């Protein structure tokens with residue numbers, strides 16, 4: 001009811017222009033109550049039943065009006081169709097926060113705007129009632145989102161394309177334009193899958209634990225935005241189809257960004273045939289849109305800020321920089337809690353800054369859960385001795401890619417020493433296609449030196465561009481400003497809590 005009233009209040013100008021006929025079953029309260037709550041005079045609107053709407057088609061009152069209100073939510077969207085991601089994008093360009101993007105970004109925004117409008121139309125279904133702890137999911141608007149014989153469900157969006165083309169930025173723009181009290185969640189894919197595995201543990205023993213997991217997720221959010229959808233793990237690949245069958249049947253609307261087209265997800269993975277039904281349902285429930293652009297906007301960031309040091313024997317210098325960032329504190333060994341009851345040893349840490357050698361963080365059986373736990377506790381990472389990657393240290397390269405994703409996602413400040421520039425680190429990693437196109441070496445000596453450690457790996461070869469692009473941005477002035485702003489925001493939050501306490 002509260003939502004209907006809010007919709008109606010927003011429509012007040014339309015009522016006052018006598019542009020609307022109100023359908024009575026949307027106004028569960030008596031007209032008198034409605035007038036009082038919405039401050040609308042009885043002469044400004046007319047109430048009819050749904051069944052009566054046909055009768056008004058040729059009615060003089062209706063034909064002279066601008067809009068026949070068939071449902072209040074639809075009209076609200078029409079009235080407010082100057083809101084949403086497209087308008088916000090234009091506003092940011094006008095403000096100089098964004099540069100005028102290519103036509104591919106605008107085409108992508110049109111898709112996001114389409115979804116925004118559809119969601120606003122189905123607003124009731126996505127909102128959380130503040131008075132109840134459980135989400136409200138009753139009413140005909142809710143049912144519109146579910147598979148209903150007469151209503152097709154709202155289709156989400158699967159957005160894929162090249163690195164740095166703005167997929168995450170555009171998805172976030174869409175996400176944060178939707179009201180904050182909606183049942184929506186935006187999460188990195190790694191984090192999402194970790195949550196799934198811990199929920200599975202919690203529901204172990206049930207006949208279908210995945211259904212219970214899907215129930216918990218859909219209680220929290222109906223709009224699920226997953227950043228960087230990628231499937232590399234066989235355990236993830238095997239549960240995704242069943243998980244999303246439950247999620248979609250519970251009305252979840254998925255928006256995802258990825259570097260991979262749906263058909264290329266988990267390419268070459270073990271037991272991929274069991275993963276294929278997931279691709280089919282993904283395509284059915286999401287509009288698949290390729291951003292198409294080749295512009296890496298990260299390359300537009302200003303030059304390096306000196307936190308990425310190339311060369312050997314720079315560990316003394318790195319430790320000095322680390323100490324400067326810590327200030328007065330003395331770094332000590334520490335332990336942080338990571339997911340599923342595990343602990344991660346931090347060799348040196350103080351004042352939100354952690355120090356690791358590359359071996360300590362990427363040459364041990366650690367993964368996304370450990371890195372997420374680390375960055376919940378530390379906002380700055382000093383990493384000593386990133387090597388050139390190749391066949392010999394392929395597993396460490398995989399971990400490093402995950403580490404950089406988590407650094408970027410959490411806006412962590414990275415200072416590091418490396419054996420080469422970001423490009424040089426990955427120069428020996430090739431996709432199968434790249435390897436086929438490589439010119440054969442002429443001298444056996446150069447082949448021995450250069451090719452012996454070449455690593456032909458489609459998965460790594462595919463993600464290396466993202467890691468190079470991110471490492472470059474992480475060392476830019478703009479990124480470090482965002483990091484500083486995030487710290488200031490957190491500090492304000494803490495200060496505010498102290499004041500309130």
Ligand SMILES: Nc1ncnc2c1ncn2[C@@H]1O[C@H](COP(=O)(O)OP(=O)(O)OP(=O)(O)O)[C@@H](O)[C@H]1O
Nearest residue numbers: 098099101162163164165166167168169297298466
């Ligand atoms: N039109 C634009 N104007 C200014 N900056 C932009 C624009 N588009 C994207 N960016 C910036 O470029 C950087 C990369 O964008 P984003 O992370 O959204 O790319 P992505 O396609 O998700 O990349 P990846 O494939 O690596 O995940 C971000 O810092 C983003 O804010």
